[in-house]
Amino acid sequence: MDVKPDSERMDIGDVVENVDTAATSNQNSQTAKIGDSTESTSEAGPSSASASEEPMEDEGDHNGPIVMIMVGMAASGKTSLTQRITSELMRKGTPPYIINLDPACLDPPYPVNIDIRDVVKYKKVMEVYNLGPNGAIVTSLNLFATKFDEVINIIKQKRKTHQYVLIDTPGQIEVFMWSASGSIITESLAALFPTVMIYVTDLISNVNPITFISNMTYACSMLYKSKLPLIVTLNKCDAIDPTFAKEWITDFDAFDSALQSREEYTSNLASSLALGLEEFYNKIEHVVVSAYDGFGMDDFHNAVQKSVNEYETVYKPMYQKLVEEKKAKTMKKQKQQLGKLKKDLHTSGDADSCFVVPGRDAGTGMTLRLDNESDSSTDDEDANVKEENEEESFSQVLNKEATRRSEKYTDDQGQGASGASSKI
Amino acid sequence: MRFAQIVMGPAGTGKSTYCGHLEKHAQATKRAIRIVNLDPAAEKFDYEPLADVRNLIQVEDVMEDEELKLGPNGALLYCMNYLMDNLEEWLLPEIGEEYDGDYIIFDCPGQIELYTHMDLMKRFVKQLDQWNFRVCGIFAMDAHFLTDGAKFIAGSLVALSTMVNLEIPHMNILTKMDLLGKRDRRNIERFLEPDAHDLLKEEAETPWNAKFLELSEALGKVLDDYSLVKFVPLDIRKSSNMENILLIADMVMGVSEDADVKVKDFEEPDPEEEQDRDLDREFSEYLGTLNVND
Ligand SMILES: Nc1nc2c(ncn2[C@@H]2O[C@H](COP(=O)(O)OP(=O)(O)OP(=O)(O)O)[C@@H](O)[C@H]2O)c(=O)[nH]1
């Protein structure tokens, strides 16, 4: 394992507290990038500084783009719905900024702006860490999370041009909901932007009342886990009449009698849960949609709007209070978490080799390396300037791929009758 | 009568680690407990499996299959389906005949869809029942993610979303306790009390808590009614933790009706903080709620 002692030290220790070491980044040959060298070597600094220190300055500045995080069980239709929402938003003249967090997906049917697959090599992760398919998804997401502050910076920049950010997540819902990286990603977004969780669930499998209650219980757990506005999105209504689900949500007795008709289930846990969840149904937005034919998209957008308002009144104050009360503590904890993540990634494998390597895969300047975090700058003005550079450089990396995809997407659009049907 | 634990929980929470330590603990305490790996995507584990599903089918092979064209998720489901179709032919011969004190731990994959959307695991549980097994579900959750009352509710709900499908008695275990600092550990201890009702009481009055107050209370009630023990800590360095889990599982399955081993306290250095819960009584009440007929 060729972890540089220097970078190792930085990773364990307080990466960000080392504020005066901007110049030291030159020690790492890996920081070399195409383009102006003085400029690029200092780029990595502000990103890490911003993750831990800037949120204070951003406090109250929440009018960034609306972030929708698409979460759901495997094959519920997250990707299709992302595509549908995208084409709706494009039609309205407000194209979203799209981030794909599924390292193992096939080419998604929408134009991706930031793709985890351009940053982390999933197959390489399997090799380097000697992991199976699932472990590799977890680790890829961890690697990406160590770079998420850079993504945040980019989103900040997109404030002016984009009203929406869409985030597609891996099929394994647990990997996103119950992992350190999932928390880091969700929390850092929610801290800065109005963020809404879109829980996508598949109506077809929900005809079984047990699956239905199981799904709703899971959705409710997401509410408690993230404390973010949640929209339960019942997808695929083109394939099945959604009346049953609407009834079950509004009428406990309707659900219970459906349940009683299933003889294979004998315990009354399901109906107790249904009773317990009545209050959940009352408080949470739920919409019936079809990613295929676009049904329900107006309802969906209304729900998003309501949720954003809720974010402002319910979530934002909570976050601000958190910031006031445990400012230092929370930040430190996040930093520790990130530091630990990095350390683990380094000690259990050659983390660097899993990132797309500058000049080989992406062919552009690349700041995304674990060990660049060490350099930081306190000078705010300076930081802002650099932040922009940073953004440029990070975009450069992703640009090539993004352009390729969006060209491909436009082609697809041209061929298919509609965006939604072209790829599905 | 045979006995089994089905070990479930999100990816990387420590299911296989628990199984490995349980094996060692069993050897040390001379209990015949054997482990079966049912995760076709398992990378490594440090126990000697009695049977290993990877000898039947492997996720990698399925993923590489040119015709199937499956991603990690689809491939796993494919494997599990294949396993369920081969329980009689493959698994039964592997685990052999029933004998006295027969006790098997099944180390399962983490994907929640297996439990919520497919009847795969339900089929498995039914099959075990036919094979004369009594079953206890073990749901493993990483203690790092359960640092406050709301997250405890979240974790309990994830477990219930699984258990509502399987209809087996279960307990949640809190893994990686050894990695927590003292303060976090103290914090978590507060949530190990029997009353889920109070989970959110101590939290600050935020607009969020106010908005969902009624929901939290309703859920707290469901959790109280349906869990014998909501969370049992697992610090893998402490054999007392392992013993505690085994004991509760024994009671759940009725391994020995006159279990005379005492439940050990989880913080060993704190002898005065005795766990004076009447687990036997709680257990019978719990069974009542489950309609388990012995
Ligand atoms: N009938 C119908 N099928 C849909 C709809 N949305 C998605 N599907 C189908 O459901 C399957 C899964 O869709 P995806 O969009 O890939 O779902 P996903 O949640 O991104 O899947 P993973 O990323 O693998 O977890 C595909 O076969 C889609 O064609 C819909 O609105 N109606």
Ligand SMILES: Nc1nc2c(ncn2[C@@H]2O[C@H](COP(=O)(O)OP(=O)(O)OP(=O)(O)O)[C@@H](O)[C@H]2O)c(=O)[nH]1
């Ligand atoms: N210190 C400590 N580490 C643990 C504990 N449990 C698990 N780990 C570590 O966490 C990682 C994942 O543990 P596993 O036991 O493989 O988790 P799993 O739930 O079987 O994972 P999957 O089968 O991939 O879903 C390993 O690196 C373990 O060493 C624990 O109680 N304490």
Ligand SMILES: [Mg+2]
């Ligand atoms: Mg997808």
Ligand SMILES: [Mg+2]
């Ligand atoms: Mg395992």
